[in-house]
Amino acid sequence: MKKVNKLYGALDNLPTMRALLVLLEHDVEFEFIPIDVEAGENKTEFFLSLNPFGQIPVYQYGRSDNV
Secondary structure (H helix, E strand, C coil): CCCCCEEEECCCCHHHHHHHHHHHHCCCCCEEEECCCCCCHHHCHHHHHHCCCCCCCEEECCCCCCC
16 A cells, blocks of 8 residues: 655645645645644644644655654
């Protein structure tokens, strides 16, 4: 099973857009997972396990234990 790189972020967030541009520019395969900051999705237990500060973007390199 192939592991997929993941980018968690919001399309109206400048740091997320920068990360997206870099990944696209370098033809990196990844899955974009939108996070709704206004709805508090960045403060869920799952997201805080990725980034304890609740900040976006978060890039997950192909494995769930390597952020």
